[in-house]
Amino acid sequence: MVIRAIGALFGAAATLIGRLRYAQKFVVVGLVLLIPLGFVAAAYVGLQRNQIAFSAKERNGVAYLAPLVALAARTAQARHVAVTGDRAGVPLDGEIAAVDAVDHRLAPKLGTGDAWAATRGLVVAAHQATGAASARYEAYNTAMQALSDLIVRVGDLSNLTLDPDLDSYYLMDTLQFRLPVVLDNAGRAADLAVLAAAAPATAGTQALIDLGLTNGVLAATRATMARAVTTITATTAEADVRSRTGASFDRLNSAITRLTATLTTAVKDRRPAEIPADGAGAVQAAATDFAAQAATSLDRLLEIRIDGFSGRADRVELATGLAALLAAYLFVGFYLSVAPPIRRIVATLHAVAGGDLTQRVAVETRDELSFVAQALNETVAKTEAATNRLAQEATHDTLTGLPNRVLALDRLGQALKRGRVSVLFIDLDRFKPINDSLGHHAGDQVLIEIARRLTTVLHGVDTVARLAGDEFLVICTGAEVPENVAELIVAELSRPIVTGTGAAAREVTVGASVGIAYAHGSTELTPEDLVRDADVAMYRAKQRGRGRAEVFDDTLRTAVELRLRTQEDLRHAIGGGQIRPHFQPIVDGVTAAVVGFEALARWQHPTRGLLGPADFIELAEETGLIVPLGAEILAQACAQAVRWQRDRPGRRLSVNVAGAQLADPSFVATVSAVLGDTGLEPHLLSLEITETTLMADTEAAVETLRAIAALGVHLALDDFGTGYSSLTYLRRFPVEALKIDRSFVAGIGQDREDEAIVGMILNLSRALGLQVVAEGVETAEQIDQLRRWGCPLMQGFYFGRPMPAEQIEQFLEAPQPVLS
Template sequence: MKHVLPTARLTTLGDRLQRVNRITLGFALLIVALLIIASSFSISLFSLVDASRVKASVLAENASASLMFQDARSAQELLQSLQQSPDVHAAALYDKNRQQFASFVVPEHSVPASIGSLQENMAYGWEYLNFTQPVMLDGELIGGLYLNVDLAMLYMQMAWQATITLGAAFLAMLVANTLLRRLNRSVLQPINGLSALMEQVSDQNDYSARAGPSDITELNALAEGFNDMLEQIQQRDIARKEAENKTLRLAYFDSLTGLPNRQSFLERLGREVRIAEREKTRLAILFMDLDGFKGINDSMGHNTGDLILQWAADRLQQGIRPYDMVVRAPIDESEVELARLGGDEFTALIPRIAKPEDALLVAHRIRELMRRPFVLEGREVVLTASIGIAVYPDDGEDASSLLKHADTAMYHAKDEGRDNCQFYSASLTERVQHRLNLESNLRHALARNEFSLVYQPQFDLIRGSIQSVEALIRWNHPEQGVIPPLDFIPLAEENGLIVPIGEWVLRTACADAARWRHEGHALRVAVNLSPMQFKDPELVKMVLGILGQTGLPPELLELEITEGAVMEDSGATLATLEALSLQRVQIALDDFGTGYSSMSYLKRMPLNNLKVDQSFVKGLPHDRDNRAIVRAILSMARNLGFSVTAEGVETLEQADALKKMACDTLQGYYFSRPVPAADIPALLSRQWLADGPSTCFIDPASAAASDQGA
């Protein structure tokens, strides 16, 4: 409401005019100052209430996941962020039973252990504001947030602003008293202007408005004081909005890559699905997972992993740029959205595609970009991407089903060998469900004692007898029967279970070998190590500990490693191999010839044995190329002082050919399929000819059907 002070046309004596004008001016200034103070207080109070309510609402929304998963640590970290808000003296999260779950309290304050109601409420007093905000998840009440805001700082600010305003008004009245006779009209005009400005600020919340200058110094000082007050209110309003924007960004964007997060992506996807339904258009989702990222993250550290994720996000953004998509008409780049769902999982939303194959071209573009090596500290790190594609409306009519089906297609891409992309089909759901069930059962298989070991003999051509065996794991599933290693070892490597499983294999194999030795059979046992086990800095300690516990001499243990593990981190690999070799543990390089070993590395490695991959043995003795490769491996091994074991020997012809080439040891179905530990002594008691095996003990064709991939 606009207040206009009546003015009288005075024709009396000068003293009376001066006195009346002084009273009139003083009254007007007082009214204006009080209105300014009251308006400022009202604006500040309402701003504080609004900011606190927004803060409580955002905190309640962000706390839903912590309450849902009973994650007190993340809830406490969330409340600790209130340390940046000096006016908040206490806050607490309560579960749906209204009991305190987490709290933040400044000294000399407290929060109740329980709360009467979880519904939205605000209570206030002369010294505080109390807010209660419900915490909802999918429309269900799961808890509440309590927020206590102290008003002392507000009162201090208002007292300071009131002092400035009243002081300026008093100063203006003193100075203007000598000029009232001549300046009565000019004085009232700027005062009325200030009053109008105050009403504008109060009515429109326009804190950018400012009082204009006056040719009267005192009134100009009053205007400047008023402007200073508006400046402070405006800055506080800007700070509040920035805090709201920051909180909003935390809620909708990934802090590591700056990309939209899962929540943001799902909301955008829901909107685009509704648009596509209305406009009868298609859209595609690409669900991308970085192959091999877990191994890099575990071996090189989380800081390096975070850096690679940031680089990968940049690569992915290059891959989805609209002007790179020749399959589509030029569109606004903002229409294509890339998001990070978590970990090494990313998604891309491509609206208004003409046909499903358009999304495939984008996926191939992304794969090409991801194959380029990342250079980190002078080393090249190569990551590939497995991509699943789901298309609306063919593969789902809502956001959740589309995302789920794209995820399913991504797992199928991984099963097909990684670094490829696959479209979703209904049959994939059953396959992925089987894979997930298998992974779930695998997590409990070790505790349920469902694993067992079998051993395949290795025939020493020089001694004419079995001198060693290779330990091979089998999973005896209670419902599915024996599951071959090829079906579960890749799963174990993906989720990290290969480390405890590998330790169990090593411990069991050493215990069996120690028992055979006690029975008079000093057999060397070969155990495979996965690349993930080889990256474990405690590997040497673990191996020596098991040898000590089982009583097996180190020279009767042979650890088989792959060429990939040797080449991945040559410095660390060499140190680990040397530490094991110094303890007389034998080292074998498995599947030699199929990887990318460097001859210079082989010369430096303390290896004892090379195992020729069965793919080179299979064509013997007729395949000239395979004969040449095997002869080259044997010649190189002799020069380097390594023994050689040929894998996959299934026929007498293969055995004779390898014997003529002076191969040291043979292993394969021609001699024996893998057998339980209890059957090994019986194999050792069989008769062998001095120059090789006397006969094939089993039918190689039937044996191959049961143990391929062991």
């Protein structure tokens, strides 16, 4: 099991590698390994370069911090001198100049120019301040705070606060954050001692509090620095850094310890005068020395880190370069060994792709390429044979051997360029029943015989083609008279055709309708246009009785144009308020009382006026617009029925449903939504479906109708007696009413067969417990006979024509016909 899984997983790789020679395997595998290795190496080198740039920026920050810390220390001394009242002061020019120089060099890289300019102004202003000692003290405090902020800013801008190594990080932390605090607070302690000694009692108390706070800051900072130095000496690998840092901090630690002890005693005894005036000097001197040592050590660690990054990047680049050279060397060898045969193979493939299937490739090698060449030659030979066969199949009908639509349109296009041409569009009249009743095998036999007859009797025409199904096309470009050719076709295809053999032999009659279209040398017509025109003419032949030929003329062209305009207008009419229901009354067969209405679609066209269903329903069905149109009529009719129920409750509404609506997957949901939106009770709605609609897909129709019936909606079978339904189908459908087709009602009193059919339908409905509506009732004679037969409901012009909703009230108020 495991072996099979491994084989399935690595089968493709094993197949690929197994077809290569060992040298080729080595080259391919080497390249597969080196390419990702190159990407990895490039990424690694890029990372090292980024780290170098990161650390170099840190070194810039260290270079900037060193003179800044020195300036902070000098400023603290100057503050003390200002507090003691020495007007000579401590010169700051040297330290300021040092920071000026480093800022001039590094400000473009770090972006510190504006911050240093502001801080420099505060330092100079404090140094030049006059007045009371306390005022000068506050000025220096402001300058010291600005220096501390700038030191922190430099650390942030130079990545020092993001340093990843413990030793360098703690050196940075001490230099950037701790030493400025020590320098400031040590000096502040001496300054506060002087101010406390000279201040009144209340101010002296505040000064002692400030001294205590300052002492606490110094003690806490010393402890933090001690932990940092311990971490540095424990983690750094540089002995010089360990010794320098430890020795320098020992001096600073001792100075801070002595100062904090003195401050503790002075604050405890409330004798600030015992704090020596130069008590902070030792701490500041040691802090300045430690800052210099820390900056040097930090710079050294960063330099070592940069050297490490550079060395690793150089080594990786060197190794990658050597690997690339080796790969290139091997690839060139591979190229020289296989490129010429491959070029010959590719040249042959290009020739084959260009349609030249006579080319063959010759490869004089003893490796696998020779097998490739042999396989290619065999494939080309087979392709040549298959292409010749497919060329025939692509342009000819496989069943009849006639040219197909593609070849027919191509030949028609060539004929149009030469001048006058005509086409005959042939559609068999009774072919579908043969397929349905005798099977597709019999249908194929009929099509083959039709093709044989056409090619036999029309041997002089340019092309006889089969377009699709039972549609054929004849192209005439010679001296033939298309009308004569069409008559010959109709006569020839009207003769019976024998299908099957032996006992299964059957004689069938098909017949054909023919449409003729002329080009008359027009350069504007395309082959598709001419075939379409002939198709339209053929449909007129169908409409005029079939088994005949019709010519496409200006009348048909006008009809086609009108049809296209009507189709476009209908798209805008649906949803545009132009499609409206008219209502025809349905009456009780005994009392003539109106029991309901049938909603019938009408189109209030903006220019053509009111159009009946004959003007647009068939077009709507063909274009698929019948689905939204039917939904709109259903919604309007149901809304109107709800309004009638308020004053005249109980009257039912009937609405016709087209086949496309019934087949639409959303039809049931549409009916349910309309009932919910309008509030019409489902039992007041009846949907009318024709037998032809049900027979199109009986299984789907049964499912849909059962879902409709489940909503509580009634179902009626419209135009009953004209379709092909059987009693078995009638029992399967959840139909509750039958509507006798108007053609049978019209024959009452004139045609005994029509009367027999009407009587049979009435007897059948009573036997099955179905309601019956007789449509097309127009005469009193028809009414009398229907009443004698016991027809319960009637509908027709005798009782009322379809009318808009606003006329219904007037109709109901008028006297109704009285049945004798």
